[in-house]
Amino acid sequence: MKKFILKKEEPKIRPEDYSIPYSELLNNEQLKAVFFDKGAALVIAGAGTGKTRTLIYRVARLVESGVDPSEILLLTFTRRAATEMLNRASSVLDDRCQKVKGGTFHFYCSHILHRFADKIGFPDNFTIIDTSDSLEVIQFVRTSLNLHKKNKRFPNKSTLLNMISTSVNKHLDLRVVVMEEYPQFYEQIENIEEVAKGYAEYKEKNFVMDFDDLLIKTKQLLEQHNDIRIKVATSHKFVMVDEYQDTNQLQADLTRLFSSVHNNIMAVGDDAQSIYSFRGADHQNIMAFPGLFEQTYIIKLEENYRSTPQVLVAANNLLKQASFKFDKELFSSKEEGELPALVQAPSEHDQSRFITQVLLQLREQNIELNETAVLFRNGRDSYDLEVELNRKNIPFVKYGGQKFTEAAHIKDVLAHVRVLVNPMDTIAWNRVLMLIDGIGPKTAQDLFEWIRLAKNPYDLGMADVVSKSYIKQMTSLSILLQSLKKNDLSVSEIIDELVGYYRVFCEKRYDDYPKRLKDLEAFVNISTGFSSLSKMLEELALDPIAATAVETEEKEKEEAPLILSTIHSSKGLEWKHVFIIQCLDGIIPSAYSVDDPEQLDEELRLLYVATTRAKDMLYYTYPMLAQSVYGDYFTNPSRFLKQLDENTAEKWQLEEERVESIGGSATNENLLNS
DNA sequence: GCAGCGAAAATATCT
């Protein structure tokens, strides 16, 4: 046999041939990452070291060197992050960067699964259920197995879902999870396994998937069908994974599968910022990356460009308190700034007053509101502040906490959409049917048994189970669904019709219905942005709209809003001024973490993440007295702050302004810097 | 089998 050697035809591009002057814009280590070409690389990037910038320029550089953008896969932690990065890449290069495939693991997996749905025994109109849907199913299984009636205490639905999800995400047997994390329930392990089985069966039968299924089924699909794996992985010439410290075992497996043809993979992250262990992430995972990919090239970004030295001293100080030591010390050549403030307020409300007043002062110095963020541990930690901001007419957006699409009335309308897209979705049918007077769980179930077998599942009038009082309401539902199915309406027209139908139920069920009806109107508007019902469901499930974002969209955008965010949602972002509120022992660290050194460390990393968001000025604030939801009081400042000395942070004392003359504005307070 | 009431219990972070 004769051999013919095919020569490699690599486009040879020298740095000087690029249109972007990379070497002027990036430091040496960043350049190494941007010009890294073939094989596996791990970029360990401390907070503020230009990690995002590096990724953006790497995308631009690959595209510029002739790589087809659709052959680049950029996996990020939120869809917001992906969109922003591609926008920025487009603005440094050109619109080709928009064609880069990007998004979260969940989003990308959902795409693959829709494409190959038949291979895993699902129709391509399967729907994605969110956590509250999952809980409903678990509850249903739990009651139908009659487990709640036994005299022994059986875990409630959210505990059960936690157990199941942990076992999936950490790749552990359910028995191991229960033994290690819920030993008090181990004696009921058989019943727990029964629930897990029932839950899985229910999802299969209804053609729905939960968040975990998206990952696990994609993994199975790629492992069991080599042809598909090759097809998919061939289209990924370059794979990049951002925030790798927050990926779990399952996502590491997917990363390997996705890059298994070209083996060009770059993971980027910072082990000191790992804050998602509740989703199965392990901060040591990122260090295991070189073991997963041969000859991993390691690049370390260490110079911080974001924060003042003062902020970094505080950050370094926090990290030193960890029981797991990180080999990390951030440094910066930015000019000196002010010491972080440690602000004790008499009450939570005074804390809010303090923040709003500083904000107003900053505004006078022409610092725009959106250059400032208020960060907190739990969604509810900002309630008091939100009231105060509204009172002072300061616009804000909140990230984290309750989502727009999680509100009951929105879920009700969406349930109708789900029924239209996937008539096998029992959870949605339940929601739809139980709105009707006289239909409870039993009738809804009977009806669903009929729907499952019906020729036309929407022609409910044909169901022989129907009787007496509710027949009228059922008929109007039936007519509505059939007409929506038949007529060729746009997404927003359909939503408009559904909202019209739902209005009466909303008014009957909720005292605050005027507000909810407004939400629904806003929802009709939002729906104009979607091309199809199924696309809308997918997008909303994987990327729910932040609750208050909707409200501000309605108001005219006179002023860029202040950012309120949970610390978890603040990952990767930065602001000139950052307030971290409710820095109380019991909140951060959470009262439920203090007994476990691992969890306590994670709470510390959480405060570290929050701290390193600040560019110029940082405030740690806490009230002297704070009431928790049911009765107990937190009065101690966070233990993590106690170790900041006077060279690291400055104590501020709040004093009420004294008004001597009567008739002056008696409510103005003055804030004194001690 | 449904709806409504009162007593009792209750972790949060996100896709």
Add this chain to the structure above:
DNA sequence: TTTTCGCTGC
């Protein structure tokens, strides 16, 4: 404060 469970009357 909000959710959940069990009981009662229809």
